[in-house]
Amino acid sequence: MTIKNRAILLTCLAASCVAAFAAGLPERAEAVVDYRIQVRLDPKTKQLHGQEWISWRNPSQDQVEDLWFHLYLNAFKNSESTFQKHRGLRPGTKESVYGWVDVLSLRLENGTDLTAGMSFEQPDDGNKSDQTVMRVKLPQPVLPGGQVSVRLAFRAQLPDLRVRTGQSKGTFMVAQWFPKLGVYEPVGMRGRTTGGWNCHQFHPSSEFYADFGQYSVEITIPSNFRLGATGQLQWKKDDGKGQSTYLYGENNIHDFAWTAGPDYVVMKKKFSGQADVLEGEYKQTASLLDRSLDEVRLSDVEMIFLMQPHHLDQLPRYEKGARLALKWYGLWYGRYPYRTLTVVDPVGAGGGGMEYPTLITAGTTELFSYAPFDRIMFPEMVTVHEAGHQWWYGMVGNNEFEEAWLDEGLNSYSTGRAMEQGDGGRGMMVDFLGLQLTELDVIRLQNRPSWRYDTSLQPAWSYQSGYSFYSYTKPELMLRTLENHLGKRTMARIMRTYHERWRFRHPGTSDFIAVANEVAGKDLSWFFDQFLKGSAPLDYEIAGISSFQVPARVGVFDGPKGRVKLNGTAEKQPKTKPRVEPKYRSEVTIRRNSDAWFPVDVLFTFEDGHKLLKHWDGKARWTRLSEEHTSRLAKAELDPEHKIELDANWSNNSRTMEADSRPAAKWFSHILFSLQTLLGLIGLLA
Ligand SMILES: [Zn+2]
Numbered sequence: 096m097t098i099k100n101r102a103i104l105l106t107c108l109a110a111s112c113v114a115a116f117a118a119g120l121p122e123r124a125e126a127v128v129d130y131r132i133q134v135r136l137d138p139k140t141k142q143l144h145g146q147e148w149i150s151w152r153n154p155s156q157d158q159v160e161d162l163w164f165h166l167y168l169n170a171f172k173n174s175e176s177t178f179q180k181h182r183g184l185r186p187g188t189k190e191s192v193y194g195w196v197d198v199l200s201l202r203l204e205n206g207t208d209l210t211a212g213m214s215f216e217q218p219d220d221g222n223k224s225d226q227t228v229m230r231v232k233l234p235q236p237v238l239p240g241g242q243v244s245v246r247l248a249f250r251a252q253l254p255d256l257r258v259r260t261g262q263s264k265g266t267f268m269v270a271q272w273f274p275k276l277g278v279y280e281p282v283g284m285r286g287r288t289t290g291g292w293n294c295h296q297f298h299p300s301s302e303f304y305a306d307f308g309q310y311s312v313e314i315t316i317p318s319n320f321r322l323g324a325t326g327q328l329q330w331k332k333d334d335g336k337g338q339s340t341y342l343y344g345e346n347n348i349h350d351f352a353w354t355a356g357p358d359y360v361v362m363k364k365k366f367s368g369q370a371d372v373l374e375g376e377y378k379q380t381a382s383l384l385d386r387s388l389d390e391v392r393l394s395d396v397e398m399i400f401l402m403q404p405h406h407l408d409q410l411p412r413y414e415k416g417a418r419l420a421l422k423w424y425g426l427w428y429g430r431y432p433y434r435t436l437t438v439v440d441p442v443g444a445g446g447g448g449m450e451y452p453t454l455i456t457a458g459t460t461e462l463f464s465y466a467p468f469d470r471i472m473f474p475e476m477v478t479v480h481e482a483g484h485q486w487w488y489g490m491v492g493n494n495e496f497e498e499a500w501l502d503e504g505l506n507s508y509s510t511g512r513a514m515e516q517g518d519g520g521r522g523m524m525v526d527f528l529g530l531q532l533t534e535l536d537v538i539r540l541q542n543r544p545s546w547r548y549d550t551s552l553q554p555a556w557s558y559q560s561g562y563s564f565y566s567y568t569k570p571e572l573m574l575r576t577l578e579n580h581l582g583k584r585t586m587a588r589i590m591r592t593y594h595e596r597w598r599f600r601h602p603g604t605s606d607f608i609a610v611a612n613e614v615a616g617k618d619l620s621w622f623f624d625q626f627l628k629g630s631a632p633l634d635y636e637i638a639g640i641s642s643f644q645v646p647a648r649v650g651v652f653d654g655p656k657g658r659v660k661l662n663g664t665a666e667k668q669p670k671t672k673p674r675v676e677p678k679y680r681s682e683v684t685i686r687r688n689s690d691a692w693f694p695v696d697v698l699f700t701f702e703d704g705h706k707l708l709k710h711w712d713g714k715a716r717w718t719r720l721s722e723e724h725t726s727r728l729a730k731a732e733l734d735p736e737h738k739i740e741l742d743a744n745w746s747n748n749s750r751t752m753e754a755d756s757r758p759a760a761k762w763f764s765h766i767l768f769s770l771q772t773l774l775g776l777i778g779l780l781a
Pocket residue numbers: 480484503506780781
């Protein structure tokens with residue numbers, strides 16, 4: 096623990112943090128926003144007509160003079176938006192439908208018109224053509240703890256389906272569709288030194304950040320459409336003229352998404368805190384985490400699946416994924432607090448693999464119904480991953496624009512761990528023709544020494560390339576490495592404590608590191624500085640091994656009986672004792688090929704079967720380890736237990752005295768690489 100961290104911890108223990116960090120799982124968020132929305136979908140024009148009442152409470156000690164909104168749909172308005180410029184413009188056709196959202200009116204509760212104070216802002220890149228962030232000046236500031244309510248009318252054009260938003264084949268995925276407030280961050284939140292709005296533009300590789308509160312949304316759609324939405328259905332009315340209105344609501348959430356279309360088949364299943372979890376599993380979890388049985392018990396959840404008719408045979412795969420997430424994330428991090436989880440089987444390629452509060456889009460293709468692809472657990476994994484976001488993006492609510500790894504990284508790590516729990520704890524990601532790969536095996540293949548130009552901790556839109564490597568893959572490998580270093584129990588408690596302490600509270604990276612240091616009882620900044628804040632990859636290699644007979648001593652030696660001269664022939668042995676076997680000295684040279692370091696184990700295996708594990712702190716650029724033994728060295732292996740999941744090159748980790756067995760290893764990794772490419776082609780995760 097650094098002095099600074101220690102000071103923060105001590106201040107915390109002494110003062111208000113104790114109350115704020117009281118043990119146990121927070122039941123609810125301190126509501127900052129209250130949204131009431133009425134919206135009607137016109138399927139012909141693909142437009143939304145909406146009215147919105149927003150109440151915002153000032154959570155800071157500042158006088159706040161404006162409100163900042165996200166108008167995400169304007170990312171799809173034209174070729175000049177930051178989103179389109181960064182992504183490279185898709186050639187539009189005459190038929191292309193572009194997306195946009197217009198704020199038609201904006202008033203205070205008392206009727207005061209605010210439209211004259213509206214302006215588009217570009218806090219990230221100054222691109223004046225970008226209209227994804229809107230600022231509104233208020234006639235009077237909102238006092239600390241005070242509240243302001245506004246009413247606005249908007250019209251939105253849904254684009255052709257892209258990044259999980261828009262229309263495809265008559266089905267509508269309605270996400271990031273309404274004017275939504277950013278987060279007003281008070282001093283101290285995520286290390287801020289002054290309070291202010293955090294409201295970033297929409298970029299191709301950034302996700303979302305908004306405040307917790309209540310949502311109550313009335314949705315009017317054609318009566319022949321099926322609807323899936325965030326939260327719980329409160330009521331439904333038909334007008335008898337072909338239109339139906341649904342009211343959905345939920346608390347302790349920070350966004351609202353819905354989907355509607357005529358073709359969905361709606362299937363409902365129940366996750367049961369009693370039937371889906373064995374009593375022994377509750378006991379093991381309570382013991383692992385050092386929590387009471389009551390604290391780890393799960394509640395029932397209604398799982399709602401909106402399936403494409405031609406994917407109905409894959410419902411069990413989605414269901415398996417949803418159950419794995421609700422169970423294992425629930426046990427490890429804390430029970431799912433909402434009544435529903437809606438899983439949407441997306442209509443098109445641009446609709447899959449996304450998370451919204453209590454509603455996710457999964458993803459599959461018909462290919463996965465046929466051998467051997469039915470043995471690739473991709474639909475299950477996407478469902479686990481997107482449902483799993485509920486615990487990080489959803490409940491913890493970190494800033495996905497600025498610290499994407501805190502969501503995607505923690506979630507990728509959790510996805511892999513949850514997938515392993517499938518099939519009685521032997522869950523594979525790929526399992527056919529004798530090839531068995533866990534999720535971790537697949538992830539590990541993505542690591543390469545050439546990933547060295549960015550860090551995991553940087554704004555999501557600022558990557559040269561490889562946003563998904565740095566936000567998903569590297570943090571997953573980092574957390575796995577940390578787990579191997581600290582032990583399963585300590586790691587499980589770090590993750591649980593972080594979730595409990597920060598559920599509904601918008602933490603930052605330093606909050607995660609503080610929890611890790613505290614629970615591990617040691618300063619881990621050497622680790623996070625290198626692998627989270629630093630760009631260097633990690634790679635050690637066995638550069639050479641040798642084993643030779645220790646030569647007989649020659650020369651003049653002074654002993655207890657005076658000076659003797661030895662000429663290299665065997666020294667006389669006492670006749671009564673058994674003859675000493677000739678000794679061999681074996682040497683292993685290890686080189687650090689990277690600027691980053693990590694402690695390494697090296698396993699010596701001798702020809703007589705004897706094994707010896709040696710440890711090196713890994714800090715120098717190279718070292719030579721040696722050992723004398725009665726037989727020759729047969730093999731030397733770096734990190735034999737594969738603790739260093741971050742190792743960017745595993746092919747240089749072992750050497751034998753005999754001819755190398757690397758060709759076989761290369762052939763195997765070739766297969767794995769092809770498989771990974773295939774998975775990449777099928778769909779991208781978010
Ligand atoms: Zn994700």
